[in-house]
Amino acid sequence: MKRTHSCGALRAADIGKDVVLFGWVNNRRDHGDLIFIDLRDREGLTQIVFDPSVSKEAHDLAEKLRSEWVIGVAAKVRSRGMQWSKKENKEIPATNPNLATGEIEVYVTAIEVFNKSETPPFEISEHITANDELRLQHRYLDLRRPPLQKALITRAKMNAATRSYFVENGFLELETPFMGRYTPGGARNFLVPSRLNAGKFYALAESPQLYKQLFMVAGFERYFQIVKCFRDEDLRLDRQPEFTQIDIEMSFVAQDDVFTVIEGLLKKLWKEVHNLDLPTPFLRMDFDESMAKYGNDKPDLRFGMQHTVLNPIIEKFGAEGGVGPMWEALQAKGLIKALVVSPVAAGQHNPSVVKAKEEAFRKANPNPTAKMPPPPHELSRKDIEELEKDIVSMGAKGLARAKIAENGDWTQAPLFKTAKPELRAAIIEATGAKPGDLILFQFGPESKVQMVMANLRVMLAKRLWLIPEYGSGGSWNFLWVVNPPLFEYDEESKTWAAAHHAFTRPHDEHLKYLQPESFDPSKVYCYRYDVVLNGFEIGGGSIRLHDPATQSLVFKALGISEEDARSKFGFLLDALKFGAPPHGGLALGMDRLAFLITETESLRDVIPFPKTQKGTDLMTGAPGEVDEKQLRDLFVKSTPPQKA
RNA sequence: GGGGAGUUAGUUCAGCUGGUUAGAACGUCGGCCUGUCACGCCGAAGGUCAGGGGUUCAAGUCCCCUACUCCUCGCCA
Numbered sequence: 001m002k003r004t005h006s007c008g009a010l011r012a013a014d015i016g017k018d019v020v021l022f023g024w025v026n027n028r029r030d031h032g033d034l035i036f037i038d039l040r041d042r043e044g045l046t047q048i049v050f051d052p053s054v055s056k057e058a059h060d061l062a063e064k065l066r067s068e069w070v071i072g073v074a075a076k077v078r079s080r081g082m083q084w085s086k087k088e089n090k091e092i093p094a095t096n097p098n099l100a101t102g103e104i105e106v107y108v109t110a111i112e113v114f115n116k117s118e119t120p121p122f123e124i125s126e127h128i129t130a131n132d133e134l135r136l137q138h139r140y141l142d143l144r145r146p147p148l149q150k151a152l153i154t155r156a157k158m159n160a161a162t163r164s165y166f167v168e169n170g171f172l173e174l175e176t177p178f179m180g181r182y183t184p185g186g187a188r189n190f191l192v193p194s195r196l197n198a199g200k201f202y203a204l205a206e207s208p209q210l211y212k213q214l215f216m217v218a219g220f221e222r223y224f225q226i227v228k229c230f231r232d233e234d235l236r237l238d239r240q241p242e243f244t245q246i247d248i249e250m251s252f253v254a255q256d257d258v259f260t261v262i263e264g265l266l267k268k269l270w271k272e273v274h275n276l277d278l279p280t281p282f283l284r285m286d287f288d289e290s291m292a293k294y295g296n297d298k299p300d301l302r303f304g305m306q307h308t309v310l311n312p313i314i315e316k317f318g319a320e321g322g323v324g325p326m327w328e329a330l331q332a333k334g335l336i337k338a339l340v341v342s343p344v345a346a347g348q349h350n351p352s353v354v355k356a357k358e359e360a361f362r363k364a365n366p367n368p369t370a371k372m373p374p375p376p377h378e379l380s381r382k383d384i385e386e387l388e389k390d391i392v393s394m395g396a397k398g399l400a401r402a403k404i405a406e407n408g409d410w411t412q413a414p415l416f417k418t419a420k421p422e423l424r425a426a427i428i429e430a431t432g433a434k435p436g437d438l439i440l441f442q443f444g445p446e447s448k449v450q451m452v453m454a455n456l457r458v459m460l461a462k463r464l465w466l467i468p469e470y471g472s473g474g475s476w477n478f479l480w481v482v483n484p485p486l487f488e489y490d491e492e493s494k495t496w497a498a499a500h501h502a503f504t505r506p507h508d509e510h511l512k513y514l515q516p517e518s519f520d521p522s523k524v525y526c527y528r529y530d531v532v533l534n535g536f537e538i539g540g541g542s543i544r545l546h547d548p549a550t551q552s553l554v555f556k557a558l559g560i561s562e563e564d565a566r567s568k569f570g571f572l573l574d575a576l577k578f579g580a581p582p583h584g585g586l587a588l589g590m591d592r593l594a595f596l597i598t599e600t601e602s603l604r605d606v607i608p609f610p611k612t613q614k615g616t617d618l619m620t621g622a623p624g625e626v627d628e629k630q631l632r633d634l635f636v637k638s639t640p641p642q643k644a
Numbered sequence: 645g646g647g648g649a650g651u652u653a654g655u656u657c658a659g660c661u662g663g664u665u666a667g668a669a670c671g672u673c674g675g676c677c678u679g680u681c682a683c684g685c686c687g688a689a690g691g692u693c694a695g696g697g698g699u700u701c702a703a704g705u706c707c708c709c710u711a712c713u714c715c716u717c718g719c720c721a
Binding site: 082614616 | 651655656670677681684712713716719721
């Protein structure tokens with residue numbers, strides 16, 4: 001038997017043809033004489049029919065077939081014919097509109113069983129019911145499911161489109177080592193002991209950052225790579241210990257040139273995958289503005305609910321303002337923020353959320369007369385209590401709030417019992433809150449308030465059906481977050497640290513703040529940029545420092561001595577001395593990009609063999625133990641903690 | 645490293661304030677069925693209630709420990 005078509009190929013135009021299909025038994029419907037089987041391969045499903053009057057032999061064998069057996073059939077393509085509809089009380093075509101091949105079916109004349117299958121531990125179906133643990137243990141079965149097949153096929157398309165885009169634009173695909181030298185700072189590295197060099201270790205590359213800069217020094221001008229990176233940090237929904245970046249670096253460019261190239265790539269990817277024309281250029285927002293309005297540097301702009309910083313108001317009214325806790329937070333150099341939740345009018349909810357909720361409701365309530373509860377107009381008491389619980393688990397003290405009554409009174413707001421009316425008025429003015437609105441407050445240490453408020457904003461939007469739990473909800477909001485500060489003050493060590501990395505080029509007009517006479521690292525902003533999509537950072541990069549004089553100013557501000565710098569990054573510093581061109585670049589997180597573009601539920605859905613939250617592979621059992629001898633060969637001693 | 649949720653049949657779950665033989669749906673197996681497509685109907689099998697310890701006359705249920713999974717804070721320049 002030689003395969004002639006895939007299981008997704010046949011249409012009405014093929015009726016009458018003799019075909020051979022190979023695939024897996026997806027589902028069997030045995031009517032005694034007639035047996036229907038949905039045959040599945042990566043392209044789709046085709047209904048194959050066993051009729052004893054066509055082939056007694058094939059029909060007898062078909063009775064034994066079970067889910068996931070691998071078979072080949074020789075068959076004739078026929079139209080689906082007619083069936084009696086009770087609903088319409090007449091004959092209607094027996095086509096299946098849910099199937100691409102639903103106009104036809106094939107009558108089997110001969111069958112070959114290539115392999116039997118045990119009953120799989122979970123159903124190979126569109127909607128998964130099994131939990132992640134079981135799915136990961138039998139990943140090869142999970143990967144048979146159409147959604148995962150689709151996601152990985154899309155990812156393969158993205159890879160191909162990315163390569164052709166960069167090649168067309170004069171980029172060279174150059175490879176960099178995975179095994180390099182450990183350099184301090186940044187993410188924790190995975191270490192690889194060296195057998196040939198006793199007591200020494202390679203570090204797996206956390207990114208090709210230094211190497212790609214060396215490509216620029218070497219004169220390759222435009223580099224790209226689709227490359228694995230390794231970071232030994234805790235995992236999250238959107239983080240894996242090994243992940244893939246689309247990495248680029250360009251010489252003789254300014255920030256805008258990098259933006260244009262990346263916008264062009266993303267445009268191409270969205271065209272390819274969704275046939276959508278993304279509007280470019282993307283919106284740009286200063287880092288400081290993003291922090292003030294959204295509490296982080298990756299704002300989700302699919303909805304409003306911007307934050308308002310109340311520090312100036314509390315400052316102005318001082319202790320006499322009457323809101324003691326806020327005044328105390330201010331005295332402790334903290335941050336005070338408010339967020340207004342307005343009632344959501346009918347029709348303003350995200351249509352895709354409404355649709356999803358309806359589908360879920362219909363599934364849970366098959367009775368067609370069951371009435372779907374309306375979308376949430378505003379937060380219920382229960383909502384607020386649950387939100388408060390959520391943010392307390394993130395470290396918030398509580399969820400201070402004020403409901404603005406129609407007559408302007410503040411209710412549910414014990415914190416403001418003693419507040420001056422003028423202070424309330426100032427808050428109303430600053431936040432733009434109207435009667436009927438609810439104002440939510442956070443105050444305390446800046447980083448905590450920002451984190452809680454940023455999360456709160458997104459949780460509110462999900463609860464009010466403004467954005468879906470996952471997926472775009474039909475709206476793709478790209479933006480560039482630009483001009484962040486170069487340095488961050490570390491309260492614990494009382495030192496300045498590089499906010500991203502020490503090789504980012506500062507704005508020229510801020511260089512004076514690195515000179516001793518007007519030293520103030522907090523005022524130095526830099527050419528660093530992140531590209532953000534719907535609240536996810538999908539990539540980031542910078543224009544690099546290529547001039548040794550400025551570089552040494554930056555090191556000085558960071559408290560890194562010449563020797564320190566030499567021992568850590570000597571080869572890069574040397575390279576910069578030999579005619580380094582101005583250069584900059586960016587890396588896109590390929591996994592996140594694929595996760596967002598496919599609108600799947602988890603990063604794991606676009607990674608063929610992902611790891612669990614503890615970094616284990618449930619299928620292979622990695623990481624595993626090794627022999628004493630292997631360790632001896634590597635001059636390594638393993639001393640896991642003794643179990644109690 | 646901190647916080648939270650969870651672990652009951654092959655799977656997804658229910659199992660209330662502790663009380664006789666731990667249930668449902670799907671799946672599986674057997675039988676019937678010529679138009680199904682989540683086929684239908686009849687029947688059956690299937691459980692170390694994650695593991696360990698404790699409280700109790702009695703534990704799936706209460707308490708402690710351990711393991712694993714997920715979410716989250718820290719961390720991820």
